[in-house]
Amino acid sequence: MTESPVRTTKPRQVRPATEGWTQKKDAEGRPLLQFASPKRGKPPVHLADFTPEQRVEKVKELGLPGFRAKQLEKHYFQHWTHDPADMTDLPAEGREEFVHGMLPALLTEVRRLETDRGDTIKFLWKLHDGALVESVLMRYPGRITLCVSSQAGCGMNCPFCATGQAGLTRNMSAAEIVEQVVRANRLIADGGLGGKKKDDHSAERVSNIVFMGMGEPLANYARVMQAVRVMTDKQHGLGMSARGVTVSTVGLVPAITKLAAEDIPVTFALSLHAPDDKLRDELIPVNSRWKVDEALDAARAYFDKTGRRVSIEYALIKDMNDHGWRADLLAEKLNARGRGWVHVNPIPLNPTPGSIWTASEVPVQNEFVRRLNDAGIPTTLRDTRGKEIDGACGQLVATEEDEAVAAVTPLED
Numbered sequence: 001m002t003e004s005p006v007r008t009t010k011p012r013q014v015r016p017a018t019e020g021w022t023q024k025k026d027a028e029g030r031p032l033l034q035f036a037s038p039k040r041g042k043p044p045v046h047l048a049d050f051t052p053e054q055r056v057e058k059v060k061e062l063g064l065p066g067f068r069a070k071q072l073e074k075h076y077f078q079h080w081t082h083d084p085a086d087m088t089d090l091p092a093e094g095r096e097e098f099v100h101g102m103l104p105a106l107l108t109e110v111r112r113l114e115t116d117r118g119d120t121i122k123f124l125w126k127l128h129d130g131a132l133v134e135s136v137l138m139r140y141p142g143r144i145t146l147c148v149s150s151q152a153g154c155g156m157n158c159p160f161c162a163t164g165q166a167g168l169t170r171n172m173s174a175a176e177i178v179e180q181v182v183r184a185n186r187l188i189a190d191g192g193l194g195g196k197k198k199d200d201h202s203a204e205r206v207s208n209i210v211f212m213g214m215g216e217p218l219a220n221y222a223r224v225m226q227a228v229r230v231m232t233d234k235q236h237g238l239g240m241s242a243r244g245v246t247v248s249t250v251g252l253v254p255a256i257t258k259l260a261a262e263d264i265p266v267t268f269a270l271s272l273h274a275p276d277d278k279l280r281d282e283l284i285p286v287n288s289r290w291k292v293d294e295a296l297d298a299a300r301a302y303f304d305k306t307g308r309r310v311s312i313e314y315a316l317i318k319d320m321n322d323h324g325w326r327a328d329l330l331a332e333k334l335n336a337r338g339r340g341w342v343h344v345n346p347i348p349l350n351p352t353p354g355s356i357w358t359a360s361e362v363p364v365q366n367e368f369v370r371r372l373n374d375a376g377i378p379t380t381l382r383d384t385r386g387k388e389i390d391g392a393c394g395q396l397v398a399t400e401e402d403e404a405v406a407a408v409t410p411l412e413d
Helices: 052-061 067-078 095-102 162-166 174-189 217-232 253-260 277-283 292-306 324-335 362-374 400-407
Strands: 108-114 120-126 132-140 143-147 151-153 168-171 208-211 245-249 267-271 310-316 342-348
Touching: 052 067, 052 095, 067 095, 120 174, 132 151, 132 174, 143 174, 168 217, 174 217, 208 217, 217 245, 217 253, 245 253, 253 267, 253 292, 267 292, 292 310, 292 324, 292 342, 310 324, 310 362, 324 342, 324 362, 342 362
Parallel strands: 143 208, 208 245, 245 267, 267 310, 310 342
Antiparallel strands: 108 120, 120 132, 132 143, 151 168
C-alpha cells in the first residue's frame, strides 16, 4: 500500500506595501529618510534648555542674583508650575516679566482623550509654530508612565507607523520634551488621572518615561539628551531615576554608540521588527544604512558599556513578520551575542488608518513568544494601552480633525 504524500502548508508571506497613502521616495526610488530637521522658527528658549550653570548666568544677565535660578527650578521641576502667582518667594516687582521670560509657554493643549477607566490619557499639543505633537499618560499598578514625543512627525518613513507616514515637521527642543512631563505631573497632582487602586502606594507623579511617542529620538540627539539630563537631575531637575527612562531607536548605529558613552544608565530599546535584512529593509527603511547585525552589535555594546539590559521591540504583524522561523532566527542572533543581555517585547500591531495590516492572531503570538522563551530569551508580550483612543505604539499622528481643532485653539500665554 502506497502512503499518501505529506502535505505541508507554506507559511503565508505578506510583503510590506503602503495602503491609503504614498510613501515618500528619493530620486533613486528608495524610501526617503529625513535626518535633518526642516528649518522653522525656533521655539522660545526656556529654563529647561539651559544647564544649571547657564541658568544662573542667565538670571544674572537679567539683573537678579543667581540664587533666583534655584528658586525657579524648584517651582517648575518640583511644583510643576509656571504661574508667577504661585511664586511668592520671588520679588513682586518684575516677577511676571522674569517668570514669563525664563518659563515661556511651550505647549498649548488642544484636546485630551481618555479611556473609559481614565487610566490612560492622550494629549494633543500645539507648539509655538503650530506644529502638533502627542503624548500618552498611563497608570499601571505601582507606576505612572508617560510616552513622550521628541519630534513633530518622524523622518524614518516606516510604512506600518502612522507617525512615519506623516513625515518630519521639525525637531522638538529639550524644553518642549520636558514640558510634556511637567504638564503631566501637574494634571496628576490636580487629580486628573483616575484608576489608582487602594493598595497602590506609589508616588503621584510620572515615574517612567518612554521615548516612544512621535519621532526618532536619536535623530534629535542633543536635545533628547539635554531633556534626559533634566529629567534625571536630582538637584536641578525632575529628579527621576535614569533606569525609569527608556530611549528607543529604529537603529541609528552611530548614535547608539554615542548613547552608550553618555554615562547615563537609561534603558535602551531597539525597535527591530524583523531579524532578516530582506524584510527589515522594507519595514524599517533605515536598515538600508545599518543592517540587523550592525544594530544588534551596537545594542550588545550598549549592554557591555552600561550593564543595562537591552529591550528589543517587535511589532507582530499578521503573516508578515510573525513566522515561527523568524522567532527562531531572532533567538539565534541574540544568543550568538551572549546570554542575559537582552529582553524581547513583542507587541501586537496597532492598526493605523488606511492600513490593511493587522495584529497577528493570538495563537501565532503565543507561539512566537514560546519559541523565544524556549531558546532562553526572556520574552514578554507587551500591553497595548491606549488603542481605543489611537494612543498606542505606532498610532500617534495628527489627523485632519486634530488640525482643524488646533487651528482655532489660541496659543497659551
